[in-house]
Amino acid sequence: MTLRLTQASVVHANGAQALRGVDLHLRAGEQVAIIGPSGAGKSSLLNVLATALRPGNGEVDVLGERVWQLSARQRQRLRSRIGLIHQAPPLPPRQRVITAVLAGKLGQWGIGKSLLNLLHPLDIPGARAALARLDLGEKLFVQCQQLSGGQLQRVGIARVLYQAPEVLLADEPVSAMDPVLAEHTLSVLCQHAREHQVTLVTSLHAVDLALAHFSRIIGLRDGQVLFDLPTEAVDRRQLDTLYANEQLESLSSPPPPSSVQIPRC
Amino acid sequence: MLKRDARDPAARPRLFLGLLAVALLWPGIHFSELDLGVLLASDSQSEMGRFVAAFWPPAHDETFVELLLQATLQTLAIATAGMALALLLAVPASLLASRALSLSAAYRAGRPGYWGQWLRWPVRALLIFLRSVPEIVWALLFVRAVGLGPTAGVLAIAITYSGMLGKVYAEIFESVDQRPAHALMQAGSGRLAAFCYGILPNVAAELLSYTVYRWECAIRASVVMGFVGAGGLGQQMDLSLRMFAGGEVASLLLTFLILVLLADQLSRVLRWRLA
Numbered sequence: 001m002t003l004r005l006t007q008a009s010v011v012h013a014n015g016a017q018a019l020r021g022v023d024l025h026l027r028a029g030e031q032v033a034i035i036g037p038s039g040a041g042k043s044s045l046l047n048v049l050a051t052a053l054r055p056g057n058g059e060v061d062v063l064g065e066r067v068w069q070l071s072a073r074q075r076q077r078l079r080s081r082i083g084l085i086h087q088a089p090p091l092p093p094r095q096r097v098i099t100a101v102l103a104g105k106l107g108q109w110g111i112g113k114s115l116l117n118l119l120h121p122l123d124i125p126g127a128r129a130a131l132a133r134l135d136l137g138e139k140l141f142v143q144c145q146q147l148s149g150g151q152l153q154r155v156g157i158a159r160v161l162y163q164a165p166e167v168l169l170a171d172e173p174v175s176a177m178d179p180v181l182a183e184h185t186l187s188v189l190c191q192h193a194r195e196h197q198v199t200l201v202t203s204l205h206a207v208d209l210a211l212a213h214f215s216r217i218i219g220l221r222d223g224q225v226l227f228d229l230p231t232e233a234v235d236r237r238q239l240d241t242l243y244a245n246e247q248l249e250s251l252s253s254p255p256p257p258s259s260v261q262i263p264r265c
Numbered sequence: 266m267l268k269r270d271a272r273d274p275a276a277r278p279r280l281f282l283g284l285l286a287v288a289l290l291w292p293g294i295h296f297s298e299l300d301l302g303v304l305l306a307s308d309s310q311s312e313m314g315r316f317v318a319a320f321w322p323p324a325h326d327e328t329f330v331e332l333l334l335q336a337t338l339q340t341l342a343i344a345t346a347g348m349a350l351a352l353l354l355a356v357p358a359s360l361l362a363s364r365a366l367s368l369s370a371a372y373r374a375g376r377p378g379y380w381g382q383w384l385r386w387p388v389r390a391l392l393i394f395l396r397s398v399p400e401i402v403w404a405l406l407f408v409r410a411v412g413l414g415p416t417a418g419v420l421a422i423a424i425t426y427s428g429m430l431g432k433v434y435a436e437i438f439e440s441v442d443q444r445p446a447h448a449l450m451q452a453g454s455g456r457l458a459a460f461c462y463g464i465l466p467n468v469a470a471e472l473l474s475y476t477v478y479r480w481e482c483a484i485r486a487s488v489v490m491g492f493v494g495a496g497g498l499g500q501q502m503d504l505s506l507r508m509f510a511g512g513e514v515a516s517l518l519l520t521f522l523i524l525v526l527l528a529d530q531l532s533r534v535l536r537w538r539l540a
Contacts, residue, residue, distance in 0.1 A: 050451060051451065052447075052451040072368055076368075076450075076453050076454075076455070077453065078453070079450075079451060079452060079453035080452065080453025080454075081453070082452070082453075083452065084448070084451060084452065086448060089448075090442065090444035090445040090447070090448045090463075091445060092442075092445050092462075092463065092464075092466035092467045093466075093467070094466045094467070094469075095445075095462070095466045099462065103449060103454070103462045104452065106449055106452070106453070106454035106455070106458045106459070106462060107452050107453025107454045107455075108453070109458075111455055111457055111458055114454075114455075114457075114458040114461065114462070115458075115461060118461055118462070160452075163452060165452075
């Protein structure tokens with residue numbers, strides 16, 4: 001079992017309940033998409049799996065370790081085997097792309113190597129290879145502030161590909177890309193996961209992408225798992241319940257069409 | 266509905282804070298015995314006028330210029346050496362005092378753990394102690410200890426400025442976006458590496474400009490400390506003032522002006538290179 005959540009609950013500082021008693025079991029090498037309406041708790045779930053957020057209740061096991069019972073040093077070592085792709089990758093504007101990508105291995109490098117890498121990039125071919133898979137090889141020595149949102153997302157993905165973690169978590173990794181690029185980027189992620197036996201969990205807004213690329217779909221709503229099914233078993237009716245929005249329907253004057261329009265960000 | 270939307274919830278606190286500031290400033294003027302009328306009294310005016318009239322022309326005979334050059338170099342050396350020593354203490358102290366390097370803050374929505382908060386206090390207290398005693402007092406102490414000369418000035422600047430630099434560095438680290446560093450720590454990186462990759466790129470320009478500004482202040486401080494015998498331009502200034510040599514004072518003041526101007530330009534060039 002690579003990832004296991006037991007009755008995990010998260011309450012944010014403002015009192016909002018993001019997760020309510022979520023149980024989740026993922027085997028090594030599984031490829032899973034998490035879908036659900038805005039505010040359903042998708043990001044919170046991924047952050048809990050990435051050990052970036054400590055749940056108020058419940059247990060988190062990652063790669064066979066009970067995360068929150070480890071010492072800080074052991075947890076940092078475990079974290080270097082987990083990669084999280086952020087929706088808006090937090091990169092310093094003046095940092096160069098190559099530094100941002102090579103920073104993926106900071107958890108595996110010693111402090112001496114990390115500081116040396118700041119003076120002169122130590123693995124230019126490695127960073128170029130990771131960026132080239134995402135069609136960004138020529139932006140190696142550009143500052144992050146000169147990139148567009150979609151390009152930044154791809155830099156964030158390249159960093160995690162370079163990190164080569166055993167668990168790969170992605171929070172809306174393609175939300176700022178055009179459809180063709182999003183398609184390509186997701187297949188790169190899935191292919192990488194297949195080749196290296198990596199467990200891949202991705203949250204997505206675009207349901208068609210989720211259905212096309214992933215073998216298992218988890219529907220999340222109000223912090224609870226609404227369904228957790230193989231892709232073939234997901235049908236229209238379940239998607240309609242997942243995305244149903246009473247407030248919006250009562251606001252709009254003409255009755256909305258019965259089939260839900262799933263927005264692509 | 267309309268009535269509710271016409272009100273800004275922040276308006277009342279703002280008004281209150283504004284009134285509070287005025288209420289606090291008024292007694293301040295009273296207690297500091299500020300009386301601008303004294304400046305306009307005729308006898309103090311003529312006294313000042315006589316002194317200022319002696320400023321022209323600034324002294325420029327060969328021996329004095331040589332003396333001035335020597336004193337300027339000494340002042341620059343005091344300020345630079347003092348800053349270098351101060352940085353030795355300020356950089357580690359700022360890293361320890363800042364919440365930016367907190368590992369626990371990375372998974373507690375930016376709030377560091379309780380232990381970390383308690384451990385940061387001794388460092389903060391040390392920084393407060395270092396900067397609460399003015400450099401002139403340290404200089405007087407050190408002049409007694411190591412004798413007249415620039416050493417006292419260097420040590421005094423090193424101590425006071427390490428306190429100031431450490432405090433402001435720590436606050437600069439906390440003032441920028443912490444998410445890059447948090448993201449790195451969540452991917453297993455150590456604190457120092459996360460700091461260098463996640464925070465340093467964002468703060469470099471600010472740190473540099475503050476450091477150059479403090480260097481400029483150190484030049485001025487070393488001048489003041491010269492009056493108590495810590496060498497440099499200040500000591501020269503003290504002598505010239507005692508001898509009522511207005512021309513020499515004018516030359517010295519012009520030198521200060523040029524030094525500050527140079528420091529300003531240096532800061533501008535460095536910031537431009539880094540931006």
